[in-house]
Structure formats: structure tokens, C-alpha cells
Amino acid sequence: xxxxxxxxxxxxxxxxxxxxxxxxxxxxxxxxxxxxxxxxxxxxxxxxxxxxxxxxxxxxxxxxxxxxxxxxxxxxxxxxxxxxxxxxxxxxxxxxxxxxxxxxxxxxxxxxxxxxxxxxxxxxxxxxxxxxxxxxxxxxxxxxxxxxxxxxxxxxxxxxxxxxxxxxxxxxxxxxxxxxxxxxxxxxxxxxxxxxxxxxxxxxxxxxxxxxxxxxxxxxxxxxxxxxxxxxxxxxxxxxxxxxxxxxxxxxx
Amino acid sequence: xxxxxxxxxxxxxxxxxxxxxxxxxxxxxxxxxxxxxxxxxxxxxxxxxxxxxxxxxxxxxxxxxxxxxxxxxxxxxxxxxxxxxxxxxxxxxxxxxxxxxxxxxxxxxxxxxxxxxxxxxxxxxxxxxxxxxxxxxxxxxxxxxxxxxxxxxxxxxxxxxxxxxxxxxxxxxxxxxxxxxxxxxxxxxxxxxxxxxxxxxxxxxxxxxxxxxxxxxxxxxxxxxxxxxxxxxxxxxxxxxxxxxxxxxxxxxxxxxxxxxxxxxxxxxxxxxxxxxxxxxxxxxxxxxxxxxxxxxxxxxxxxxxxxxxxxxxxxxx
Ligand SMILES: Nc1ncnc2c1ncn2[C@@H]1O[C@H](COP(=O)(O)OP(=O)(O)OP(=O)(O)O)[C@@H](O)[C@H]1O
Ligand SMILES: [Mg+2]
Numbered sequence: 001x002x003x004x005x006x007x008x009x010x011x012x013x014x015x016x017x018x019x020x021x022x023x024x025x026x027x028x029x030x031x032x033x034x035x036x037x038x039x040x041x042x043x044x045x046x047x048x049x050x051x052x053x054x055x056x057x058x059x060x061x062x063x064x065x066x067x068x069x070x071x072x073x074x075x076x077x078x079x080x081x082x083x084x085x086x087x088x089x090x091x092x093x094x095x096x097x098x099x100x101x102x103x104x105x106x107x108x109x110x111x112x113x114x115x116x117x118x119x120x121x122x123x124x125x126x127x128x129x130x131x132x133x134x135x136x137x138x139x140x141x142x143x144x145x146x147x148x149x150x151x152x153x154x155x156x157x158x159x160x161x162x163x164x165x166x167x168x169x170x171x172x173x174x175x176x177x178x179x180x181x182x183x184x185x186x187x188x189x190x191x192x193x194x195x196x197x198x199x200x201x202x203x204x205x206x207x208x209x210x211x212x213x214x215x216x217x218x219x220x221x222x223x224x225x226x227x228x229x230x231x232x233x234x235x236x237x238x239x240x241x242x243x244x245x246x247x248x249x250x251x252x253x
Numbered sequence: 254x255x256x257x258x259x260x261x262x263x264x265x266x267x268x269x270x271x272x273x274x275x276x277x278x279x280x281x282x283x284x285x286x287x288x289x290x291x292x293x294x295x296x297x298x299x300x301x302x303x304x305x306x307x308x309x310x311x312x313x314x315x316x317x318x319x320x321x322x323x324x325x326x327x328x329x330x331x332x333x334x335x336x337x338x339x340x341x342x343x344x345x346x347x348x349x350x351x352x353x354x355x356x357x358x359x360x361x362x363x364x365x366x367x368x369x370x371x372x373x374x375x376x377x378x379x380x381x382x383x384x385x386x387x388x389x390x391x392x393x394x395x396x397x398x399x400x401x402x403x404x405x406x407x408x409x410x411x412x413x414x415x416x417x418x419x420x421x422x423x424x425x426x427x428x429x430x431x432x433x434x435x436x437x438x439x440x441x442x443x444x445x446x447x448x449x450x451x452x453x454x455x456x457x458x459x460x461x462x463x464x465x466x467x468x469x470x471x472x473x474x475x476x477x478x479x480x481x482x483x484x485x486x487x488x489x490x491x492x493x494x495x496x497x498x499x500x501x502x503x504x505x506x507x508x509x510x511x512x513x514x515x516x517x518x519x520x521x522x523x524x525x526x527x528x529x530x531x532x533x534x535x536x537x538x539x540x541x542x543x544x545x546x547x548x549x550x551x552x553x554x555x556x557x558x559x560x561x562x563x564x565x566x567x568x569x570x571x
Binding site for chain 2: 009
């Protein structure tokens with residue numbers, strides 16, 4: 001059972017730390033998409049004006065939302081979890097209080113996902129400066145990125161429990177995270193890829209996130225979007241099971 | 254009565270309350286290594302038990318078993334009346350833990366560390382502030398409350414670590430070598446603090462390598478070796494039983510020391526090396542013939558818990 005009192009304690013810890021780094025994170029969240037949109041939107045955009053029925057800049061802006069959701073969840077999931085478990089022994093301290101492993105995992109990932117869900121919307125805000133038209137559907141985006149970040153945050157936490165050392169994250173980043181963020185229809189449409197890559201993308205949660213974000217911003221397609229949402233929820237549920245299991249093995253002797 | 258009894262399943266008649274901690278036949282293995290090997294231990298409510306034993310004896314592992322941060326391979330554990338690991342969360346809510354290894358959050362200030370734990374221990378919002386203030390005072394860190402932990406001295410960190418484990422006024426505290434690295438004044442202050450806890454009715458389980466600490470604070474001691482308790486009782490009982498009243502120390506070249514050891518052993522008296530000398534324990538029971546044989550160069554002193562420790566756990570580091 002997961003008690004809110006336990007989650008409250010974990011968030012108290014996160015909030016105390018957040019007060020230390022929110023400025024740098026906010027800076028990164030605003031400036032990074034600005035650079036991306038400048039480089040891709042203007043650089044690439046001069047070669048490709050439209051993708052499908054989207055303006056290329058609008059296409060990239062929504063793609064970058066997905067990339068932000070991935071990066072701001074998988075990296076804290078990997079590195080913070082590893083450092084707190086292995087170097088700082090923070091989790092040892094927390095597990096000596098009335099907090100169980102599932103509560104620890106839930107508290108950490110809900111915080112990561114809440115933060116990621118909100119910060120991942122910054123590319124849209126920046127893109128409005130580049131001419132993206134505001135739409136009411138944009139209000140759905142933080143919920144989409146939150147759900148995506150749950151899965152990827154848990155995936156990061158899971159890998160933190162299986163890597164033998166912090167350097168081994170290179171394998172995860174190059175071998176898993178990079179292909180995930182490239183083959184998701186983020187910067188170029190999947191239609192231009194060979195059939196096998198398009199099939200592979202169906203198994204990429206980020207693809208479902210990016211599709212959902214685009215549809216939320218430019219017009220929902222209820223039937224397909226329900227499939228995309230289910231894929232994200234299924235991914236998060238699966239990751240929850242394996243993250244709790246592997247972390248328990250690592251934290252409890 | 255505060256002495257430890259070997260557990261036979263029955264409680265001493267007249268002891269009204271349940272023991273705060275009870276372990277029966279507890280086994281914990283790490284692969285091929287058996288860290289805790291059939292441990293029986295009971296800590297009566299309101300008493301202070303000193304857990305002694307050489308490095309690797311299984312003291313810290315025992316502490317982790319009590320918080321369900323390690324799960325036993327066999328045996329039963331109960332803490333404050335809760336069955337562990339089954340009901341360990343309730344037990345953890347009512348106990349405080351001071352780990353051997355510092356796990357404070359270095360990026361946060363002293364105060365923030367305490368605030369986080371005040372909430373993790375579910376102190377109601379309205380009393381949290383007072384609890385944190387009291388903990389800072391306890392640790393003599395009121396003035397340094399806004400200092401980040403990575404800028405505190407080693408002793409200050411230790412004090413903060415102890416205060417963190419006490420922030421919620423637990424009924425039971427587990428102290429794993431609480432005074433390592435403290436200067437003598439602060440150690441004495443903490444002894445006062447631990448003694449105060451016990452006077453207030455808190456049960457204390459404390460592991461330590463400072464024999465003096467155990468002698469001063471513990472109502473009873475358990476001596477651990479290779480994952481089980483090999484002797485237990487009040488410090489005075491342990492000394493009387495295993496080291497007697499007096500000890501004579503003989504100095505000399507190695508050949509002389511070996512000779513003293515040989516003579517004492519033949520007479521059935523325990524000995525231990527004390528650096529450049531050999532100590533013959535239970536010297537008061539020495540037959541006059543042996544006294545004569547050993548010669549007059551012996552220096553007499555009172556037997557100590559340290560003598561017991563060395564004699565029972567062996568002299569060599571394994
Ligand atoms: N997580 C673990 N994995 C493998 N072995 C372990 C683990 N924890 C402890 N051990 C082993 O169990 C044995 C008991 O260790 P423990 O830390 O309980 O000893 P201790 O009595 O606390 O020693 P010290 O006085 O040095 O703190 C040691 O041999 C140790 O190497
Ligand atoms: Mg230890």
C-alpha cells in the first residue's frame with residue numbers, strides 16, 4: 001500500500017533540493033528549445049518548409065516537447081537514483097523511516113514526472129515566439145508529458161539499479177536513449193523511414209508521446225489517440241513493476 | 254533486572270512488559286558468507302544494550318535486520334511488539350536509527366535535513382518546527398542550522414546524524430557506533446544524552462568499539478563474534494566471569510612473554526597480549542606457586558571489559 005504521508009516526506013526532500021537548482025533548470029528548459037528551434041527551424045526549415053500538413057517549425061516544436069519529456073525524466077531517473085542510492089546513501093536513510101520501497105519509487109517518480117510534465121511544455125512557449133499559434137488543446141500537453149515521464153523516469157530508475165557503475169550509463173544513453181529520441185518522429189517524419197524502422201517506432205513510447213502532443217496542439221484524433229495514450233500507460237505500468245522489483249533487490253539485503 | 258538471558262522461550266517471571274527487541278535463531282547470509290549465524294538476542298524495554306564485537310561480527314547487519322533493510326534467511330524478529338519484516342513499517346515509525354555510515358544529505362543545511370526527517374517520521378505539521386528546534390539544540394547546532402552539511406565538521410555531522418534519529422522522540426533507538434570521530438567533550442555530552450534517553454524510558458541498542466562507552470552506558474552487553482552472541486551480561490558480570498577481579502601485566506622480551514603465557518595457560522588462567530606485555534587474567538585466583546614462578550615483575554591492575562573482549566573474540570584480526 002502506498003501512503004500519502006510517505007510520499008509527502010519524499011517530496012519534502014525533493015522540494016528542499018529543488019530550491020537549490022530551480023534557476024538552472026528553468027534556464028536550461030527555456031534556452032535549450034530556443035537553440036533547437038533556431039537551429040532546426042531556421043537551419044533545416046530553409047530546406048523543408050512543410051512536413052505533411054505541418055509547418056516544419058511547428059513540427060519540430062512539438063517534437064522537441066517529446067525530447068524534453070524524455071530527457072528531463074530518464075536522466076534524473078538514472079543519475080539521481082544512482083547517486084542517492086550508491087554514493088550518498090540517502091535511500092538507506094529514508095528506508096529506515098516508515099517508508100517502503102514502492103513508496104520511495106512512487107515518490108521519486110511522481111516528483112520527476114510532475115517536474116518533467118511542466119518543464120516539457122517550455123518548447124511550446126518558446127515556439128509561440130516563433131509563430132506557433134496557441135490552441136486550447138495545448139492545455140492537455142502537460143498531462144501527456146507527465147504520463148510519458150512516468151514511464152521514462154521509471155525506466156531510468158530501473159537502469160540505475162542494474163548498471164554496475166555510473167560509467168555504464170554510457171551504454172544506456174547511446175544504446176537506448178539516442179535511438180529512442182531520433183526514431184520517434186521528433187525532427188523528421190517517420191514516413192521517410194524504411195518499413196522496419198516504422199514498425200520499430202510503434203514500440204517507442206516517445207513516438208506515441210510526440211503523436212499525442214501534435215494532435216493535442218493541432219487537433220485530436222480520438223480513436224488513434226486512445227491507442228497512443230494506452231501505449232504510454234502500458235509502458236509506465238510495465239516500468240513500474242520492474243523498477244520496484246530491481247530497486248528492492250538493490251536496497252534491501 | 255537488566256541482564257541478558259539466553260533465550261529459552263519463556264520470559265523471566267515478574268518482567269511485566271514485552272522486550273523491545275527480540276531475535277530468535279536469526280540467520281542472515283550474503284552468498285557464501287554467513288553474517289548472522291543463529292542470533293538470539295533480547296533487549297528489555299527501557300534498557301540500554303551494548304553490542305560489542307570485532308569488525309565483521311555482524312553488528313550492523315543485525316541493526317539492518319531490525320529495520321527490515323535486510324531480510325533474514327531464518328529466524329524470527331520482533332521489534333516493539335511488531336513482527337519484522339511483516340509489520341516493520343509500524344516498528345520503523347516508532348524507532349530512530351543512527352547508522353554507522355553517515356547518510357546525511359550534503360546539499361541541504363542542518364535544519365533542512367532535520368525538517369525532511371521530521372516529515373518522513375510523520376510528526377504532525379504543528380509540532381514539526383518545535384521538534385526540529387529541539388533536535389538542533391540537542392546536537393549543539395542551533396547556531397549552525399543554516400550551514401550546508403558538506404561544510405560542517407566531522408563531529409558536527411555525527412551530532413546531526415544522531416539528532417536526526419531522535420527528532421521524533423522514538424521509543425527505541427538503534428545507535429551503530431554513535432560516537433566514532435568525536436572529541437572527548439562531545440563524546441561525554443553524547444553519553445549524557447544517551448543516558449538521558451534511557452532515564453526517560455527509551456530503549457537503546459548501541460554498538461560500539463569504545464569499551465568505556467559500553468561500561469558507562471550499557472545496562473548489559475552482548476558480545477558478538479561470527480554472527481552470534483558468545484557472552485552476555487552486565488559489564489561487571491562479564492568482567493567477573495571472564496577476566497576475574499585483577500590482572501597482572503608482565504613486560505619483557507618475546508621469549509619471556511611466551512614463557513609467561515605458557516605458565517599461565519598450564520595453570521588454567523586466561524591471558525592476553527597487551528602490546529608489549531602479557532596480561533594474566535583472574536590473577537586473584539593464582540596459586541602461590543605460579544605467583545612465585547612468574548616472578549615479581551608483574552604489574553597489578555583491575556580487570557576490564559576490554560580484557561573480556563580480547564580474550565573471548567581472539568587477538569588476531571581475521
Ligand atoms: N550487503 C552486504 N553484502 C555482502 N556482505 C555483507 C553485506 N553487508 C555486510 N556484509 C558482510 O557481513 C559481515 C558482517 O558485517 P557487519 O557490517 O554486520 O559487521 P559489523 O559487526 O558491523 O562490523 P564493524 O565493527 O566493522 O562495523 C561482514 O563480513 C561483511 O563483509
Ligand atoms: Mg558495523
